[in-house]
Amino acid sequence: MNKTPLYCISGLGADERVFRLLKFPPHVEVFHVKWLQPEINESLSSYAARLATQINTTQPFYLLGLSFGGIMAVELNHHLKPVKTILISSVTNRAEFSWYFKLISRLKLYEVFPYQRLTWFQRIVAYFMGTQPKGSLNLLKDYLQQTNSEYLRWSIRQILCWQQRERIPNIVHIHGTRDKIFSSSHIKADYWIEEGSHMMVYDKAADISRCLQTILNPVDL
Numbered sequence: 253m254n255k256t257p258l259y260c261i262s263g264l265g266a267d268e269r270v271f272r273l274l275k276f277p278p279h280v281e282v283f284h285v286k287w288l289q290p291e292i293n294e295s296l297s298s299y300a301a302r303l304a305t306q307i308n309t310t311q312p313f314y315l316l317g318l319s320f321g322g323i324m325a326v327e328l329n330h331h332l333k334p335v336k337t338i339l340i341s342s343v344t345n346r347a348e349f350s351w352y353f354k355l356i357s358r359l360k361l362y363e364v365f366p367y368q369r370l371t372w373f374q375r376i377v378a379y380f381m382g383t384q385p386k387g388s389l390n391l392l393k394d395y396l397q398q399t400n401s402e403y404l405r406w407s408i409r410q411i412l413c414w415q416q417r418e419r420i421p422n423i424v425h426i427h428g429t430r431d432k433i434f435s436s437s438h439i440k441a442d443y444w445i446e447e448g449s450h451m452m453v454y455d456k457a458a459d460i461s462r463c464l465q466t467i468l469n470p471v472d473l
Contacts, residue, residue: 255281256335257313258468259306261321262287263341264407269320270388273457277468280314285321290406296414300327307332314468317342318453319433329420340426340460341450343385343434345421350435357412381433381450387453424467426460428452439464443467 317325322342427441428448
């Protein structure tokens with residue numbers, strides 16, 4: 253049986269390890285889109301166009317984006333035509349940002365944050381990410397250690413200055429009720445994961461996998 257490609261985009265500073273506990277339907281073949289180093293003053297649209305070269309568009313395919321990877325998946329829809337775009341712990345458009353995201357954006361506080369010292373704020377980051385000591389915490393620590401500060405600065409600015417104003421048609425959104433990064437009070441998700449944090453893709457992988465079994469339906473191809 254020919255398998256349908258599913259291209260997964262990890263969150264900010266993360267890699268394919270964050271998806272390793274997910275179980276996908278047998279008709280899907282998983283590929284991981286690799287983050288690139290942004291060019292000087294590169295726009296999100298231009299960056300998405302470069303990422304798009306990793307995706308084979310000669311056959312039907314799915315996109316899946318986690319957190320910032322979800323925002324990038326939305327941007328890729330401006331360049332590509334996936335069958336479905338699945339967002340996990342992300343936002344579909346700017347209207348779903350929390351008030352503090354909008355405030356930080358308006359005041360441009362992202363310009364003065366000491367990104368090179370992010371590891372100093374490890375406990376705060378872990379709190380907002382909702383990591384579990386026996387689950388995703390060690391993975392988060394590793395990501396914080398390896399993330400390039402300039403890449404981080406660029407990514408945070410792109411998130412906060414994102415101008416997407418409406419939800420595109422082919423999105424399916426999975427979100428956690430305890431997400432502290434993208435507050436559930438502003439989200440209109442299709443699937444809710446009870447007690448799911450921003451790192452639920454790792455800590456509640458079984459629940460998300462059940463959602464994916466329904467969403468990735470071969471009938472839609």
